[in-house]
Amino acid sequence: MLSSISLRHMRAFAAIADHGSFTAAATVLGLSTSALTSTIRQFEDVTGAALFDRTTRQVTLTETGERFLPVARRLIGDFEEALGDLDALSKGIGGKIRIAAAPSVLTRILPGVIRGFIAAHPDARLRLDELNAKDVHEAVANNEADFGIAGEWQDLPDINFSPLxxxxxxxxxxxxxxxxxxxxxxxxxxxxxxxxxxxxxxxxxxxxxxxxxxxxxxxxxxxxxxxxxxxxxxxxxxxxxxxxxxxxxxxxxxxxxxxxxxxxxxxxxxxxxxxxxxxxxxxxxxxxxxxxxxxxxxxxxxxxxxxxxxxxxxxxxxxxxxxxxxxxxxxxxxxxxxxxxxxxxxxxxxxxxxxxxxxxxxxQIGVITRQSKSLSPIARIFLAMVMEQAPKMDLPAAIEWG
CATH class of the missing domain: 3.40.190.10 (Periplasmic binding protein-like II)
Structure with missing residues (x-):
């Protein structure tokens, strides 16, 4: 059954592809060559596809293996990133923050805050999406952004707007x-x-x-x-x-x-x-x-x-x-x-x-959040920095804060 395929199989497959040798890959993974061979054989049996062409001198990817390698690497990367985020979030020191914001906020307000934030939290990562007000509200409502900063649009269920x-x-x-x-x-x-x-x-x-x-x-x-x-x-x-x-x-x-x-x-x-x-x-x-x-x-x-x-x-x-x-x-x-x-x-x-x-x-520009979902520790830290630092910025316009 395909459900029996796990990240262990992905790691074994990618290691052999990277090193071109079962022996070298087994050493890197801390496994015996026979154990690694058994893992790959199980992988191929379950999927019904040969992943490697083996000769006495070399191991090369089959056409199917070449097509699957990028997918395997992406899955391994996503899993490792998720584990890193989980560890960072539990400690309140890192993790990924997804922010949707209006263009003027992204270009004139957030960069100055981000510079100091990254210096203090090097393990954090930020995703910034430039959207109009309607899409910012919907991104937050659909859990595609942790929070947004944009103009008021319309009442959506579970959405809170705090003027900035x-x-x-x-x-x-x-x-x-x-x-x-x-x-x-x-x-x-x-x-x-x-x-x-x-x-x-x-x-x-x-x-x-x-x-x-x-x-x-x-x-x-x-x-x-x-x-x-x-x-x-x-x-x-x-x-x-x-x-x-x-x-x-x-x-x-x-x-x-x-x-x-x-x-x-x-x-x-x-x-x-x-x-x-x-x-x-x-x-x-x-x-x-x-x-x-x-x-x-x-x-x-x-x-x-x-x-x-x-x-x-x-x-x-x-x-x-x-x-x-x-x-x-x-x-x-x-x-x-x-x-x-x-x-x-x-x-x-x-x-x-x-x-x-x-x-x-x-x-009116404000912070858009979901009422039913609390921000992660690192997102709260970043938002607090925005609220504290933004009013002190020298912006090229007459701004009324609050």
Missing amino acids: FSDRFGVLCRPDHPFAQESEIAWSELADQPFVGLGPESGTRAMMAGQGIWAAGGGADDIGRNPDARHAVDISPSITRAAALGVGAAQKALRTADELDRAMDQIARVGKAKQRGAASKSAKASKMAGMSGMSVNAATDPAALLRPVVETSNTITLAAMVSEGIGITVLPELAARIATGAGDLAGSGKLAFVPLCQPTRHR
């Missing part, structure tokens, strides 16, 4: 674009601009467009950060929280309120059609005067104003589209600066980042 930092949304444009001369830009000013954007699978797109927990009215936390953010229709925080948890009736109530908000905003935009040439000055004047009715309400869906001529899943590609003058885009500040490969966008002379207002919105 946030950065502000803004416009990324060429330095010769009129927006580049402004200190802030209202969302309403984007309506007639050629636009390139991220696809719906992006966590950044989800937050900007008001999907999932960031439903168009924002959660109670969003309203707390922006006291002026309200629906035209009075929506209580309890309805917002219920919608975030997937309650259908609450979600329908929010959609109805959003539709009314967008209709009112459209009316306001039509009324301003003749004044578009002075849109920038009008936006600043309305903000100073507190005329919130003339701007896009934080409760509406800002992305409803935008019609991308190009969509992509990659922020670097997005920055390239902007650089070529295809359109402007909207990104969180850290993502925008990393996508251009420059810490100081203005200094690079290539692209400009200008914060958005009316409403001011932030991307």
